[in-house]
Amino acid sequence: MIKIKKLSHIYNYHKKDQIKALDSIDLEIKNGDFVSIIGSNGSGKSTLAKHMNCLLLPTTGDIWVDKMNTKDKSKIWEIRRKVGMVFQNPDNQIIATTVEDDIAFGLENIGIKTKLMRERVDWALEVVEMEDYKKSEPHLLSGGQKQRVENITIIYITHLMEEAAESNRVIALDKGKIALTGKPEEVFTQIDVLKQLRLDVPQVTELALRLNKRGIDISPHTLKVEDMVESLCLYI
Ligand SMILES: Nc1ncnc2c1ncn2[C@@H]1O[C@H](COP(=O)(O)OP(=O)(O)OP(=O)(O)O)[C@@H](O)[C@H]1O
Ligand SMILES: [Mg+2]
Structure with missing residues (x-):
């Protein structure tokens, strides 16, 4: 549904104060996939999203929405009809x-x-x-x-x-690059990496890891409150 190849975006390209917001992103999102893009402030999330409905065009590289290249001016409205967006404000x-x-x-x-x-x-x-x-x-x-x-x-x-947990994927951006990608339970349990990327660690996972270190048999991949409750109930 969405294919991104070597996408880079530089703001102020023709000026002195260039900002490289996206740095050679490769990404493919299939029909029915649910993908969360996370990253600290300024990591490039909004810039990437704006490329998906032609609010921005690549400085270099390409992005296709349902096989339509966003650079193809005649396709802009068809692409925008397919890509809905919810804004921050x-x-x-x-x-x-x-x-x-x-x-x-x-x-x-x-x-x-x-x-x-x-x-x-x-x-x-x-x-x-x-x-x-x-x-x-x-x-x-x-x-x-x-x-x-x-x-x-x-x-x-x-x-x-x-x-639709089967097709869940999380992508973490850092300084315009994909720093980490995988299923939620894989990404959100890499606590050290998440902290390095200045991202919050889910409380449940942090708790699971701490309990695990103290010898309590709880999977360090615990992400959901329900699963934590279930594991803890085994100890009562
Ligand atoms: N219109 C713009 N002109 C110049 N630089 C911009 C513009 N918009 C964003 N930037 C810069 O591009 C980089 C990526 O910004 P972007 O808004 O994509 O980040 P973000 O991940 O959405 O951040 P946030 O979590 O704060 O929403 C930042 O360094 C930002 O300052
Ligand atoms: Mg943003």
Whole structure:
């Protein structure tokens, strides 16, 4: 679905203060894959994402979305129809007149069919404890409430990811390069590497490792709270 070959991006290319934000990235994402891209501030995540819907074009290298090269001007709108994006700042994102419609728009953007929409919207509002605001106007919400509403799309995607655990992949960026890649349980348990990349280590994994060091038989690859609870219950 997405193929990236030797992609580099240099901001201010024609000026003195060049910034190499992406440095020869190779990456392939297949249809149905759920890939999380992580990395500390300035590691290149947003720059990479912007290449996926032609908001930026490569300085060198290529990126194809469903076999369409993003450099092909005639394909821009077709590519943008395929690549939905949720932005960091909730004020830039809210577009509908009610919270309910706004969430529906976000879910539609990630490919959820209308038939499923109503029940999904209700489920999502419950998760973020915003059921009472279903019919409210989004721009009247507080900053934190807006963020909760906009987080719904992310929560929803994460939920899907857990269901599709087989095709889960995490890619860690560092200074515009792929520093680490693998399944979540492989990536998030490499505590020393994660710390080197200035990334937080999941609390459950850190706890599992500490208990493991003290001789308690818990897999150091424990990532989910449920698994930790299950392992600990064996000791009661
Ligand atoms: N429009 C721009 N002009 C010049 N430099 C930029 C621009 N946007 C980003 N950069 C630089 O490119 C590098 C990568 O930035 P990018 O925004 O892709 O990082 P990020 O991983 O998304 O960070 P964050 O976690 O803070 O969102 C940084 O050094 C940043 O300062
Ligand atoms: Mg960013």
